[in-house]
Amino acid sequence: AQTVTQSQPEMSVQEAETVTLSCTYDTSESNYYLFWYKQPPSRQMILVIRQEAYKQQNATENRFSVNFQKAAKSFSLKISDSQLGDTAMYFCAFMKWGPVLDDKIIFGKGTRLHILP
């Protein structure tokens, strides 16, 4: 069974700084997706970034980028030039690439990120 581990329950950084959130996962699959979701105080879940395991290039979305290390099963999220609106709970998630019935996403327990003014 797949597992996703986020070892940092809570982090705080000053506005405009760069912060990295850690995520490791365990799987025997070779094809899969990894995601970072953001859950602000409004509780809405928002997809931040996705990475296909077969792609060696790290995904980037504006100020958000990942460091995907497939051999190490590591998938960290870097937020550059952090903003107050980045304050949220961040969830790392894993999804196996396969038939429709295997479409479940496995979530980590989350990292609560505080951006300080």
Add this chain to the structure above:
Amino acid sequence: DGGITQSPKYLFRKEGQNVTLSCEQNLNHDAMYWYRQDPGQGLRLIYYSQIVNDFQKGDIAEGYSVSREKKESFPLTVTSAQKNPTAFYLCASSPGSNQPQHFGDGTRLSIL
């Protein structure tokens, strides 16, 4: 605008009552999901449905039931058998295989 609508936003249940949480999507997505989130915890899958008239149990299905009679609707019933129902419930949908999920705004259920 397309999206996922969960209602109500807040729901209160008396002991021994069944309550139903609504989830409607107009994204034409095939797959729909229900998650439970407890304070300080990640999301745990309750039920999911990949197609109309079919659904599968997730990791914590006991005390819950669902139906999928229409593509756009996936209501969740929290039965009296669920002994600790107080939580935040999130509904999600996706276009299908190998696609990320999109989430509704959630329903907070509390016990009176």
